[in-house]
Amino acid sequence: MRVALIGGGVIGGGWAGRLVENGVDVVVHDPHPEAERRVREVLDNAERAWARLTLVPRVRGTVSFAATLTEAVAGADLIQESAPEDETLKRRLLSEIDRQAPPQAIVCSSTSGLLPSRLQADMTHPERFLVGHPFNPVYLLPLVEVVAGALTSEESVERSLAFYGSLGMKPLRVRKEVDGFVADRLLEALWREALWLVHDDVATVEEVDDAVRYGAGLRWAQMGTFLTYRIAGGEEGMRHFLAQFGPALAWPWTKLTDVPELTDELIDKIAAQSDAQAGGLTVRELERVRDDNLVALLQALRARDYAAGAIVKEHEKRLLDAGGGRTEERDPEQPHLYESAVDPSWVDYNGHMTEARYLHVFADATDALLRHVGVDADYLAGGHSAYTVETHLRHLREVAAFEPLHVLTQVLDTDQKRLHLFHTMQHATSGETLATGEHLLLHVDTKAGRAAPWVEPVATAVARAAAAHNALSAPEGAGRAITLRRVHEA
């Protein structure tokens, strides 16, 4: 897949980042003398953000810069135009692209609100044109609005939806062609009101921002305004909410859609307040703060498999599959595998998994192994179980909320009544060892309350697992006692 990017500003550069991080080769054309430097800076940000976002192995695409539009679009499967928001300029560019691009290529515009039917009016092949409107930073925010013009073919829409989806994006097909589409109409309504609040000295730019990010912004990162209000309506739901709060909307709370005139005075005020808010950080530094925050939010939602996090999770599966895939069937002579993740409630005030939760995960891995050898609900109901009587843990590395874990479990030894296990907890994607757990389990007759020999079919399964794992080398750290004198310093 090869994509031509016409325009290398904040949006074009952001597209380059998302495409390259997802293995797509990119050619950028932008006549601005600083374009290449700027795009490369955005690419650095994108690489940094994706390295934090996912540990799934990926193949990165290449980037090149073309001096002419003709050179850029040659051999492209898709052309994404991200020129300034000027209808005349865009129409001229798009018909030029249409003339030069390979016949099978799709042509998309990143416009945030110009009508596709007007943008495609001068094209010879308008059926291959549509709007694909992304959001800054394009390499992290999943939303892309797909808007067809009157002459756009259904095939072009379907191809673009599939392509954007393959980049880990959430394409939203807009049903009706209206100025500003869906997202920017919502954003502009809030932005216009924000400008009035600053204009009227009700709040500074920082106070307006705080009114969003400490309140509704946290809701909007996971549920939109309708689902949020459905819940706020309480048990009676949406109808109740509309009946109760609908009338309040008619109160004179918000200004007219008139925009406050951007006089020199108002621009000075906003710029000065904005400087104060930025606290001396450059835009480049602020970008990194923003990106790190976005990555953390996306990862939090990934652990919840919800909203944008569900998109990331699904995308990781796609990337994993593309990378050859891991076999589900495992060799019975290899350690037993148990998979988990760090639940956010397991994390202490330092942001790390609290020590008792390591044992929690190991106990779950022990349970998984016991189920594997046949200690199931029926076996327990029959009056037998296996209890842990001794545990030795080594904490080798800290682990943060939402990190994926797996535990490899090796049976070290067994006899008639006992089972000696060794767990190795690893980061599921990096493979780094985080902790080890060594455990001695005693098989008990739960009614009599004392040790008892294993019962079939568990007895055979335990012996078989021990024999199979016997072939493995003894894990490092097994059989150790704690003494201060023997430990090497970190």
Place this chain on the structure above:
Amino acid sequence: MRVALIGGGVIGGGWAGRLVENGVDVVVHDPHPEAERRVREVLDNAERAWARLTLVPRVRGTVSFAATLTEAVAGADLIQESAPEDETLKRRLLSEIDRQAPPQAIVCSSTSGLLPSRLQADMTHPERFLVGHPFNPVYLLPLVEVVAGALTSEESVERSLAFYGSLGMKPLRVRKEVDGFVADRLLEALWREALWLVHDDVATVEEVDDAVRYGAGLRWAQMGTFLTYRIAGGEEGMRHFLAQFGPALAWPWTKLTDVPELTDELIDKIAAQSDAQAGGLTVRELERVRDDNLVALLQALRARDYAAGAIVKEHEKRLLDAGGGRTEERDPEQPHLYESAVDPSWVDYNGHMTEARYLHVFADATDALLRHVGVDADYLAGGHSAYTVETHLRHLREVAAFEPLHVLTQVLDTDQKRLHLFHTMQHATSGETLATGEHLLLHVDTKAGRAAPWVEPVATAVARAAAAHNALSAPEGAGRAITLRRVHEA
């Protein structure tokens, strides 16, 4: 601290949750026959959310329900009114509260947009009244808008800012008294536009929500609209952004502030689309999904020490300090004593404490010892901590829910950077030994991320404890490794 809540709906119940989880005693008055049941359901949600939000030990406040307003406000330090948004009703209630409340109590209204100068007009002591406008769910979202009326005293404002801050909230003092204050003017602008989009069939309620939560919503959870746009302006910053995008605002993108008339037809459409979006989940179920998402987002931002996460982090420090001084003075030559009990949530389906919770109790006992030798919030803030690197547990006897426990902690050894501890968990009344825990801790420089020598005054305290405990005999079971062959059968 004692707070009276007048009104026990979604907002009043949410206040109850935040207050109780932060150790404040609450009295609720609401004439609705279902009020108590509803408040208790919100309290359950709040307890569940806070248990996931932070592991810092906290003391919970109490809740009671008062049949009359007079009874509710008796002895209250603060009265928070959360009645329906009806100015006449609120004015009547507030002057009644004013007549009944103790003279030093502050009176606050949760109104989302009514003017405090009008609400306080009938009060005899209007100087003690102000608006404290929270956001749903009140127990999780930190924002509270503080708005003074013309007759409000500065002292009342200061007291309310301090009190709300002590609950882990972010009070935003609104400079000018305007309808809708700051946050709701922004929210209503977006909501009004959302209603038009659905009214005009540009998008369904789910599509509107997706246009928010997959895009700008992720930005708004951490930075507001001004800082976001400053960054979007690229290297030239805010002035450039205003010059480039200001004119686009004047385009006819958003509707007038006219609200679409809430005809039966429009209400039917929104309710039907909202039902489809909810996918069969009840409001109660949706609340839990929302709360778990919000907790995950807050924890993600806590790890970044940014926006709402910085508020949580700061609040945890406050809670830690408040609970810091609970260890009793004991003979320094005896093992250190830590007292606990088996929380019912720690018990497995057999009715016994689950194995990971033994380590949970030992970890708490380790923390208690560390606080005892001077590892407190200041020491941690100074960039040092002690991490457990190795643990050896022996489970000797089962223990059931609510059983009282104590842990005797003996310092076995120490050197410049390490601490070797032995915990003996006993039944607090029978004295029977239930389990032992042997631990090796490493003292670390948390900024450098590596082992470092103890710092004074902790260094001396650690050495002194080791010397004192040296006189005690070595505990049975110390220094053991796990091996199947050496273990005696139970």
